[in-house]
Amino acid sequence: MRMKLSSMIAGTALALTLTASASAQTLLTGADTNEILNAARGYGAATLTTQSNGDPQITGKIEGITYQVYFRNCTNNEDCEDLNFYLGFLDIKPTLEEINDWNYNKRFSRAYIDQDDDACVEMDLDMVEGVTAEYLDSQFSLWAMVLKQFAEHVGYN
Template identity: 40%
Template sequence: MSLRVFAVAAAALFATAPVMANDLIDATDPARILNIARGFGSADLEKDSQGDPKITGRIEGTRYTIFFYGCTNNTDCDDIQFYAAWNGNNKFTQAQMNEWNRTKRYGKAYLDRDNDPVLEMVVNIDYGVSRRNIEDSFNWWKVALRGFKKDVLGEN
């Protein structure tokens, strides 16, 4: 009897595996990522200067962009990068950026060529991740944006 239970359980596991694989989200389908982005605020799918997809959106009023990387002919991309920049805020120091990077797990900070603060977060979704995983990445991005605005930019 226990062999039969094992066989039924194994068959059920293998029967659901293809369905689970189809549910994985990767950078080859920007529309699915856009759908998730819209759950966190406004978002639109566009193209960057190279013709690769990009998403522009807002989370809690903060404008950000998701860039798609590793694309082949502007499709079949490998990973994504969250990006936010604050123009005209060139009163910040490299020491502040270093302190952020030293003390925070999510969101890499630096000063761009104009000395404006930038926050980025790379998300490896090559080979696919679950919807819950990508939603968790959006949550970490939201936390990083909120913390950066408070701790570095001095905004509430």
């Protein structure tokens, strides 16, 4: 009986330690622009600039394709609640059927034709509660895949 109790206490202590270390992990928010920029740089060249309203923006390049990450829902041009990954191809004018095919067959992003009939694709990341550096990296990895597949889908060479 004493052995079982001792094993139970040890198991509970281990579970509490693992839970504490997981919750002690640093979470990144939309205020962590330098860490987000560094994540983008893991996939290619990237610079931090500002949007016309003063909110942060990253302009990056993955395999020769330029994209933007817009920081959205910011307070005083910082403490942003979410990120909007954006790619727009000038002068690539897909059909509505091609865009619908993308949206029907792909997950995690949305494609559309903008006001100039150009091909666009976006993906959002909610940062309100924070994300781990690993999760942020996985989102940039997903974005890199979306970017390459969309470029191929609309005929960008």
